[in-house]
Amino acid sequence: MSREFTIKVPASSANIGPGFDVLGIALNLYLSINVKIDAHQYGELSLQDPNNCILSYEGEGADVVPLQSDKNLLTQMALYVLRCHGINHFPLGTKISVHNQVPFGRGLGSSGTAVVGGALLGNAIGELGLSKQRCLDYCLMVERHPDNISATMMGGFVGSFLRQLSDKGYQLVHQPLKNVLENFSADSTIDAPLNLGTHVTYNWCQKIKCVAIIPQFEVSTSKSRSVLPESYKRADVVFNLQRLAVLTSAVGSDIPDPALIYPAMQDRLHQPYRKALIPGLSSVVSEFTPQTHTGLLGICLSGAGPTILCLATENFERIARDIVARFKQEKVECKWLLLEPAYDGATVEEVSKL
Numbered sequence: 001m002s003r004e005f006t007i008k009v010p011a012s013s014a015n016i017g018p019g020f021d022v023l024g025i026a027l028n029l030y031l032s033i034n035v036k037i038d039a040h041q042y043g044e045l046s047l048q049d050p051n052n053c054i055l056s057y058e059g060e061g062a063d064v065v066p067l068q069s070d071k072n073l074l075t076q077m078a079l080y081v082l083r084c085h086g087i088n089h090f091p092l093g094t095k096i097s098v099h100n101q102v103p104f105g106r107g108l109g110s111s112g113t114a115v116v117g118g119a120l121l122g123n124a125i126g127e128l129g130l131s132k133q134r135c136l137d138y139c140l141m142v143e144r145h146p147d148n149i150s151a152t153m154m155g156g157f158v159g160s161f162l163r164q165l166s167d168k169g170y171q172l173v174h175q176p177l178k179n180v181l182e183n184f185s186a187d188s189t190i191d192a193p194l195n196l197g198t199h200v201t202y203n204w205c206q207k208i209k210c211v212a213i214i215p216q217f218e219v220s221t222s223k224s225r226s227v228l229p230e231s232y233k234r235a236d237v238v239f240n241l242q243r244l245a246v247l248t249s250a251v252g253s254d255i256p257d258p259a260l261i262y263p264a265m266q267d268r269l270h271q272p273y274r275k276a277l278i279p280g281l282s283s284v285v286s287e288f289t290p291q292t293h294t295g296l297l298g299i300c301l302s303g304a305g306p307t308i309l310c311l312a313t314e315n316f317e318r319i320a321r322d323i324v325a326r327f328k329q330e331k332v333e334c335k336w337l338l339l340e341p342a343y344d345g346a347t348v349e350e351v352s353k354l
Contacts (some may be wrong), residue, residue, distance in 0.1 A: 002041075003036070003354075004350075004352045005124055005349060007120050007121060007348050008347050009152060010027055010030055010107050011029040012025060012147075012151040013107070013108060013151075013210070014107075014109065015300065015301060015302075017246070017267050018267050018269075018332040019240075019264060021147055022090065022161070023233070024149075024152075024246065026343070027052045027108070029102055031101070031127040033074070033098050033162045034097045034127065036092055036094075036097075042095045050069065051075070051090050052090045052091065054095040055098070059274055061102060064104070065118065066147075070181065073115065073270075074098065075121070077120040077138075079181055080118075080122070081123060082126050084138070084192070093286075104220075106305075107219070107306060108212070108302060108354045112149050113152055115139045115142055115307070116139055116149060123135055135199070137194060140192070142165045144162065152201060152345065153345050155341070155342050157204045157251065159248065159266075160286075160339070163197065194286070202251070204252060207256060209312055210307070210313060210341070211311075211336060211337075212333050212336060213307065213309075213327070213334050213336050214306075215308075215333070216332075216334060217306060219278065219304055219305050221304045224274055237266050240256075243265070246260065248338065262289060262298045265311070266284075274304070279327075284323055284326055285299050288319070289311070294314065295314035297310075316338050
């Protein structure tokens with residue numbers, strides 16, 4: 001039997017101002033995975049890999065991504081899902097070709113795309129028949145921040161939270177996925193519990209586009225989290241909660257109001273602490289306003305950064321050009337992209353099955 005199918009996984013931007021670890025939006029920048037399974041054509045080649053996989057990779061990160069199935073995050077995730085269902089390896093003759101548009105370490109959810117893509121890959125290869133919600137459970141066992149993962153899997157603009165696990169049998173989720181796979185056994189307790197994450201999709205006005213200003217350096221999520229405090233002042237938490245309540249409704253209005261959205265995208269929980277990692281961040285988020293740039297609705301750090309996300313209804317090129325120029329004053333080179341929400345989230349399309 002031979003099969004071919006394609007998986008498309010969108011990038012994401014998390015936090016969206018006040019929604020630290022809560023809000024996420026899927027964006028139409030994709031990790032694309034083409035899978036061909038043909039033992040007759042690829043069988044001998046796939047035997048060179050311990051899990052019967054020929055993996056190729058092009059695009060963003062191609063120079064650093066490992067191509068062994070037991071070391072690549074995408075295929076590790078697929079193997080995790082398969083082994084939870086009694087399947088230890090990929091079928092003989094599995095060829096996986098990846099094209100990635102999502103830059104690494106820029107706050108656009110690159111690791112989340114690999115985790116979601118891997119869960120859907122395992123589900124499709126094993127013909128497990130899992131729903132997207134169930135695949136999300138497996139993703140959240142590995143990637144413990146549901147804001148990116150829920151948006152990438154489900155699409156659109158979402159709010160989410162993670163159910164707390166008290167069962168000691170699930171402590172392995174805090175280890176690298178590689179360790180989980182190495183310690184996996186038939187009687188292990190690392191299968192994902194049901195409904196690990198909860199999410200809701202908010203309305204999003206289709207007039208609102210996302211201008212992503214992408215500095216050409218990486219900020220790791222671990223480093224970006226290391227600068228955050230262990231506790232916050234109550235006034236700062238209330239500040240964010242108030243704006244979160246307003247923002248989630250304001251971006252769904254038929255006529256987006258910059259006087260409402262811009263102040264609702266202010267934050268006191270993560271951006272002030274991350275400014276030391278991103279030269280020019282403080283200036284950009286304070287100097288660019290609806291008064292200085294027509295069409296601008298709001299501006300924030302995307303995820304852990306360093307990407308800046310601007311919500312706007314027009315004047316996209318000028319907004320982007322001026323922010324790029326402002327960063328250049330700090331000797332930071334940037335590129336920019338005009339993006340839209342990816343409403344369908346991650347998708348799987350069967351090309352052929354014989």
